[in-house]
Amino acid sequence: MSSSLVPTRATTSGGLHVCPSPTRPRRRRCCQVTAAALPPASGRRAVSLAGVAAWLATAVGRADAASPLDKYVKRKKLEPLETYVPAVLLTIDQFVDLEKSLEFEKPRFDETRSLLRSGPASSLRINIRAVAQYADSTGQGKAASDAVDECLRALEDLDSLLLHASRNDPTASVETMRSKISVALGALDK
Incomplete structure (x- = not known):
């Protein structure tokens, strides 16, 4: 046998015999990947901005997605309309x-x-928004949404006026309070 095929043994200082590991044959690469050199001014920031721009470009075209989280958020189904209307009528009274x-x-x-802030009026915000969602499904969503906003704005103003009047603020007049109530009632009638 040829001496080149038999591994030579080396002896360590402790008397152990060590065999060298056989050399692995080198494989030839079939393809080579090279990265394009980026200019020194660009870096992580430029790459992340490009990613955000690409995401926005694809998200703008989708009209069905109001928010990126919509597909993860489960919306509560509405109760039947008969659940909300009596509460709104009691609030009017x-x-x-x-x-x-x-x-x-x-x-x-x-x-x-x-x-x-008590009784049926305490849940008015939820009830009229639910009724407005039903109106939206019948094609009257814009008018219903505007009426809801008008009613809630009038009620917030009325609440503020009542707070100021309870603190003896002379700028809060009863006539203004009545006008806010009539605005809220008019919006609820829409």
Whole structure:
């Protein structure tokens, strides 16, 4: 046998015999990947901005996706319309009672404000938005949404006026409060 095929043994200082590992044959690469050289001014920021721009370019074309999280958020299904309408009608009656409570010579604004925040009026925001969603499904969504916004804005203004009046602020007048109630009632009638 040829001595080149038999591995030579090396001896360590402890007397152990070590055989060298056989050399592996080199493989030839069939293809070679090279990266394009980026100019020194570009870096991670440029790459991330390009990625964001590409994402925005694809997201703008989709009209069905209002938010990127819509596919992950489950929306609660609406109850039947008969669930929301009686509560809205009771709220209208409550607003009429609120308007009557302002007719006294010395109205109690703190009690009127607590009436506004209790009973059927406390869930009005949820109820009228649900009714507006039903109106949207029938093609009257824009008008219903505008009426909801008008009603809620009037109620927020009324709540603010009642708060100022309970603190004896002279700028909060009963006539302005009545006008806010009538605006809210008019919006609910739409």
